[in-house]
Amino acid sequence: MVPYIPHTNKEIEEMLVTIGVKSVDDLFADIKPHLAPKSFNLPSGQSEFEVVEYIKKLGAKNKLLISFVGGGFYDHYIPAAVSALVSRSEFYTAYTPYQPECAQGTLQALYEFQSSICALTEMEVANASLYDGGTALYEAAMMAIRLTKRNKIIMDGGVSPIYRKIVKTYTSNLHFEFGETAVVHGQSDREEIYRLLDKKTAAIILQNPNFFGAIDDHSDIIQKAHELGILVIESVYPISLGLLKTPAEMGADIVTGEGQSLGLPLNFGGPYLGFIATKKQFIRQMPGRMVGETVDKKGRRCFVNTLQAREQHIRREKATSNICTNVSLCAVQALIFMSLLGKEGLKELAQLNLDKAEFARQTLEKIPNVTVKRSSPTFNEFAVCLPVDASLVIEAMTKKGFAAGFPLGRYYPDMKNYMIVAVTEKRTKEEILNYAKALEEVLKS
Amino acid sequence: MKLIFEKSVAGRRGYLNPKADVPVKGEILSQYKRKKDCPWPELSELEVVRHFTALSQKNFSVDGNFYPLGSCTMKYNPKFTENLAGLEGFAHLHPLFPQLPSGEELVQGALQVLYEMEQLLCAMTGMDGFTLQPLAGAHGELTGVMMIAAYHKAKGNKKKYIIVPDSAHGTNPATAAIAGYEIISIPSDTHGVMDLKKLKESITSEVAGLMLTCPDTHGIFNPQVDKIAEMIHSVDGLMYYDGANLNAILGRARPGDIGFDVMHINTHKTFTTPHGGGGPGAGPVGVKKDLIPFLPISRVVKRNNGTFCLNYDYPDSIGYIASLYGNFAILLRAFAYILLLGKEGLKEVSNMAVLNANYIQERLRGRFALAFDRICMHECVFSASKQAQRGVHAIDIAKFLIDKDIHPPTVYFPLTVKESIMIEPTETESKQTIDAFIEAMFEADDLSQKNPQAFADLPQTTPICRPDEVKAARELNVNFFAHP
Numbered sequence: 001m002v003p004y005i006p007h008t009n010k011e012i013e014e015m016l017v018t019i020g021v022k023s024v025d026d027l028f029a030d031i032k033p034h035l036a037p038k039s040f041n042l043p044s045g046q047s048e049f050e051v052v053e054y055i056k057k058l059g060a061k062n063k064l065l066i067s068f069v070g071g072g073f074y075d076h077y078i079p080a081a082v083s084a085l086v087s088r089s090e091f092y093t094a095y096t097p098y099q100p101e102c103a104q105g106t107l108q109a110l111y112e113f114q115s116s117i118c119a120l121t122e123m124e125v126a127n128a129s130l131y132d133g134g135t136a137l138y139e140a141a142m143m144a145i146r147l148t149k150r151n152k153i154i155m156d157g158g159v160s161p162i163y164r165k166i167v168k169t170y171t172s173n174l175h176f177e178f179g180e181t182a183v184v185h186g187q188s189d190r191e192e193i194y195r196l197l198d199k200k201t202a203a204i205i206l207q208n209p210n211f212f213g214a215i216d217d218h219s220d221i222i223q224k225a226h227e228l229g230i231l232v233i234e235s236v237y238p239i240s241l242g243l244l245k246t247p248a249e250m251g252a253d254i255v256t257g258e259g260q261s262l263g264l265p266l267n268f269g270g271p272y273l274g275f276i277a278t279k280k281q282f283i284r285q286m287p288g289r290m291v292g293e294t295v296d297k298k299g300r301r302c303f304v305n306t307l308q309a310r311e312q313h314i315r316r317e318k319a320t321s322n323i324c325t326n327v328s329l330c331a332v333q334a335l336i337f338m339s340l341l342g343k344e345g346l347k348e349l350a351q352l353n354l355d356k357a358e359f360a361r362q363t364l365e366k367i368p369n370v371t372v373k374r375s376s377p378t379f380n381e382f383a384v385c386l387p388v389d390a391s392l393v394i395e396a397m398t399k400k401g402f403a404a405g406f407p408l409g410r411y412y413p414d415m416k417n418y419m420i421v422a423v424t425e426k427r428t429k430e431e432i433l434n435y436a437k438a439l440e441e442v443l444k445s
Numbered sequence: 446m447k448l449i450f451e452k453s454v455a456g457r458r459g460y461l462n463p464k465a466d467v468p469v470k471g472e473i474l475s476q477y478k479r480k481k482d483c484p485w486p487e488l489s490e491l492e493v494v495r496h497f498t499a500l501s502q503k504n505f506s507v508d509g510n511f512y513p514l515g516s517c518t519m520k521y522n523p524k525f526t527e528n529l530a531g532l533e534g535f536a537h538l539h540p541l542f543p544q545l546p547s548g549e550e551l552v553q554g555a556l557q558v559l560y561e562m563e564q565l566l567c568a569m570t571g572m573d574g575f576t577l578q579p580l581a582g583a584h585g586e587l588t589g590v591m592m593i594a595a596y597h598k599a600k601g602n603k604k605k606y607i608i609v610p611d612s613a614h615g616t617n618p619a620t621a622a623i624a625g626y627e628i629i630s631i632p633s634d635t636h637g638v639m640d641l642k643k644l645k646e647s648i649t650s651e652v653a654g655l656m657l658t659c660p661d662t663h664g665i666f667n668p669q670v671d672k673i674a675e676m677i678h679s680v681d682g683l684m685y686y687d688g689a690n691l692n693a694i695l696g697r698a699r700p701g702d703i704g705f706d707v708m709h710i711n712t713h714k715t716f717t718t719p720h721g722g723g724g725p726g727a728g729p730v731g732v733k734k735d736l737i738p739f740l741p742i743s744r745v746v747k748r749n750n751g752t753f754c755l756n757y758d759y760p761d762s763i764g765y766i767a768s769l770y771g772n773f774a775i776l777l778r779a780f781a782y783i784l785l786l787g788k789e790g791l792k793e794v795s796n797m798a799v800l801n802a803n804y805i806q807e808r809l810r811g812r813f814a815l816a817f818d819r820i821c822m823h824e825c826v827f828s829a830s831k832q833a834q835r836g837v838h839a840i841d842i843a844k845f846l847i848d849k850d851i852h853p854p855t856v857y858f859p860l861t862v863k864e865s866i867m868i869e870p871t872e873t874e875s876k877q878t879i880d881a882f883i884e885a886m887f888e889a890d891d892l893s894q895k896n897p898q899a900f901a902d903l904p905q906t907t908p909i910c911r912p913d914e915v916k917a918a919r920e921l922n923v924n925f926f927a928h929p
Contacts, residue, residue, distance in 0.1 A: 004521050027820055038702050055558075064534070065542075085497040089522075090509060092722070094505060095517055100909070101911070102504065102505035104909060109722075114923050120485075128723075162768050169591075172764070216477075217476050269540035271774060293928070312616050316618040316628075322622075325724040327723075329719070342458060346483050354471030362469060403548075410544060432467070
């Protein structure tokens with residue numbers, strides 16, 4: 001018995017009679033006997049209680065620690081109203097708004113989400129979400145290739161190494177050319193980037209703050225790129241934009257980002273929220289769903305999926321992307337978070353992250369043999385240079401209950417002694433001081 | 446209803462940040478600072494709650510309405526899986542922990558979920574290996590086709606084409622094109638299945654593979670599927686199983702046994718993770734032995750001592766297709782659902798889904814033109830061609846149903862059937878609900894005979910009626926702040 005299947009045997013009999021077959025098996029006659037499963041070796045069903053107990057046990061095996069790990073995914077506080085509202089089943093048990101009359105809730109929310117992303121980035125248009133920050137960056141690269149009809153992409157070394165790998169994986173069959181530049185003093189290496197620019201270059205991909213936590217103003221790079229007809233893609237961290245110069249102000253053409261920090265739990269990697277925003281002139285090459293305002297038959301304002309002629313269900317192999325399902329519910333969740341935070345709340349939250357990170361920086365600097373890089377300004381994450389391999393230190397810190405940071409050597413082999421440390425508003429002064437104390441002990445031993 | 450931005454009152458707060466407990470104030474040079482504050486709305490918490498509550502009430506949903514949206518499998522989403530996804534040990538687990546030195550020990554529970562899920566999916570589908578990383582069905586398709594490309598590259602095969610039947614979802618041709626292939630589209634024959642003669646003519650040594658939804662979007666299980674696989678394999682092409690409709694054949698056939706080499710699963714269809722108004726989904730991809738070396742990294746491995754780790758050392762892997770390990774919280778829901786149903790329950794899912802679809806097909810066939818007159822699987826496809834002669838189109842019938850509190854079936858897809866109405870009742874709907882739907886369809890047909898003009902003003906019970914989509918596209922407004 002499955003509690004989600006309502007039919008009684010009597011009803012099943014009645015339905016079979018109506019259909020005119022003897023048994024349910026007769027309905028599967030097109031699956032010839034020789035196509036039957038060689039095995040179907042699954043466990044027997046269990047009660048809800050049993051499954052819940054089992055999964056709770058698995059959950060308890062994970063260890064959360066006091067975390068100073070960021071790397072693109074941040075442990076911010078999520079107000080209770082966010083989960084309460086997004087748990088309304090009118091949102092989560094609906095599907096893609098194909099029938100606008102009975103989906104105005106989702107449609108208006110997605111329009112508001114697009115607008116809120118535009119407000120954050122100061123870009124002119126945004127879509128209704130993509131899978132995550134990494135795949136959004138890949139979609140942006142493809143968009144730039146289509147817009148410029150060129151095939152070379154320059155990626156700054158400060159762009160998340162995970163994201164750079166994604167972009168390369170997806171384009172491996174498409175004969176693109178890549179240039180990758182290292183960072184200098186934490187920031188984008190202008191000289192090296194300019195050296196690589198040519199008539200084949202479609203786009204430069206930058207990130208702010210970058211993977212090392214450094215803040216930059218890319219206006220000069222963007223201006224130079226535009227002189228050569230090259231587009232610039234910026235990957236951004238939403239919370240930092242409460243304070244930082246917006247990508248639009250710098251002149252960026254396409255902006256993407258990971259929206260997890262906007263009210264989504266870390267969830268061991270997903271679901272997250274990719275977003276993409278651009279200039280109005282590029283909108284027809286922007287992938288994914290988009291919601292637009294219009295009026296109904298009686299002139300009432302309403303919202304519909306729009307510019308669908310770009311999408312796979314209409315254009316098939318000529319579509320701008322193969323994306324169908326996006327992450328609507330995560331977009332609604334982020335919208336609720338953004339609406340609760342509001343204009344002042346965002347500014348304050350960004351300042352709070354900055355303050356806490358600065359305090360952690362100053363505290364860690366006092367530990368003998370620990371150097372905190374100060375060649376470039378940072379937001380809530382910064383690189384720390386240790387006297388020994390950072391991996392050893394992080395491992396020892398784990399035993400003391402701290403996730404101390406992310407070892408840069410994992411993706412940058414010449415930076416083995418470095419770790420990046422993230423400090424969100426959730427880390428208290430006491431935790432930061434205890435962390436510093438533990439680190440000092442570890443380094444002594 | 447007003448936009449949330451139109452309700453904003455300067456100075457109002459909906460949430461207070463923690464107090465700054467550190468004795469320093471961070472400074473940023475003005476050249477790095479934004480000039481204008483971000484104009485997010487300013488409301489109290491209650492105002493935000495009212496806004497989103499009111500918005501939610503404008504939606505039809507599975508919890509509120511029968512939702513027989515063909516091809517989308519809108520079945521009931523069990524509540525306990527929502528609770529499990531919120532467990533602290535999972536919800537607050539940082540995804541980079543396993544990438545810390547010895548960090549895998551911090552995430553053993555999460556890795557065990559992923560590992561056991563892969564095992565369950567292999568047993569269910571007859572595949573030899575799975576990746577859970579793809580973030581949606583179409584993302585799974587792209588991962589799968591990239592593995593097909595990697596397979597041919599490794600063998601030195603010169604391949605150019607992917608074959609796709611005309612009844613396929615748009616994602617199939619779009620995916621193959623994005624992966625660098627050209628598309629050969631094969632028409633359906635009069636019985637609704639791929640035209641085998643046309644297929645035979647298209648097969649050359651340059652064919653990389655064929656993508657097949659099975660049962661297809663006509664709701665038909667192609668009885669010749671093994672012959673098709675033979676034809677494709679004869680030129681060293683690979684068979685891709687689009688798992689959009691896997692929910693129809695659980696325990697009845699396994700893609701891995703009937704000739705498929707690669708497949709994806711839409712967890713939000715077969716394993717009823719919530720559709721979320723259009724995602725997030727998850728699109729695990731399974732492969733046969735020969736393709737295992739090409740699976741994306743990382744992969745979850747069980748060590749000899751029974752613990753779990755992530756392995757990145759696969760030189761032939763296609764690489765990184767997602768930032769992390771997949772939509773974990775979605776996979777966890779699907780995992781819980783599979784454990785609860787078990788072997789017998791999963792078979793029941795397909796049995797009852799197919800029973801319900803055939804029951805609807807049989808009862809509606811007198812009134813509506815059946816696209817293909819044969820036993821169907823989990824969905825049935827009609828054409829509103831008879832009603833269209835009276836001036837009432839598939840979209841009009843859809844709007845009529847909205848007034849009956851029923852979410853309309855899929856209309857105008859599949860593209861192969863004119864005026865198509867594609868109905869997928871799923872296994873979780875009762876006979877009473879299904880009968881009420883059938884009655885509503887009869888009423889729609891009655892009205893099309895008596896007063897076809899009446900449809901133009903439907904629906905009448907919803908906040909809006911027939912939005913102007915042309916205006917939306919022409920006078921594009923996708924951002925409030927650009928059109929205040």
